[in-house]
Amino acid sequence: MSNPFAGKWTYRSFLNNPALTDGDPEKLAALLFAEGVWTVEDSANGTFIGELGFGSNALMDLKGVITPAHNGVPDHVHIEGSGRPGTSTQDYFYDYDGSLTEHWPNGVNQVSAITGSVIRMKPHNGAPAGLVASFIAVKAT
Template sequence: MNNPFVGQWAYRSLLNDPNLNTAVNDLEFGQGVIDIHEDAMQILSGTIGGDGWSLKLQGSREYGSPMRVRFQGVGVVGGEQWIYDYEGYLVAHWPNGVQQIPALVGSVIRTIPHASSNGGISPAGVVASFYAVKL
C-alpha cells in the first residue's frame, strides 16, 4: 500500500473562535508547507515551515477509517525553541467528488510558549484547527 501522507501539503490553521462576526483574516494561526517523507510503516517524519520558520516533524500514522496522523514539530526559530503538536485525519474520497484534492483536517496545539511577532508572548496551550491540501 502506498503511503497517502507522503508529499507536500499546503497548510493553514485557524483559531477556534465561535464568533461568526470575527473576520476570517483575524482567525489565522499559521500557514506554511508540510513535507512528509517516506518512512517505515507507522512512522511519520518530515518538516513544516513557512517564511522565517521551520520545524522538524516526528510522529506516527495509522491506517483505518479515517486514516490518522499524530506528530510533533520541533525547531529553533529566532533563537528560541518552538514545539507544536498535531493530530489529523485524511478526508475520505467522495465517490462523486469532482476534482477532489487529498486533504488533512485536524487540530494543533502550541506546546510551549515563544515570542510573538508583535513583541509579546505566544502562550502555550492555544489550540487551533488546521487543514492541509496536497500540492
C-alpha cells in the first residue's frame, strides 16, 4: 500500500483565536503560527516518516502512525515531531494529528490537503508547553 501522505506539502499552522480580523491584513498575518515545507517519505506498513523545514538550519524530524481510510473515515495520521539536533529547532517537540480532506467529486482544480491540530509538547525559547494551533498542509508535489 502506498503512503497517501507521501510527497511535499506546504504547511501552515494558525493560532486558534476566534476574533474576526475584519479583513485587516496585519490581524490576519498575526494568526500565522508557523509556515514551512512538510516532506513525507513513501513509507509502507502504516508508518509516517518525514521532516518539516522552516528554512535553512530549522528542521524537525517527523514520525508517526497512519490509520488507513475505512467506513467513510478519511486517511488519518498521528505524528511526533522533534527538532533536529544541531539546528535552531533542536528543543522543539510537537505532536500533530490530521486527516486528508474530502475529495469532492465536482471539485474544480482541487488540491489534496491535510487538516488537523498541533500541540507544543515541551517548552522552548520561553514559550510554554500546551499551545494548540490548527494546521493545513496543501500538496505541492
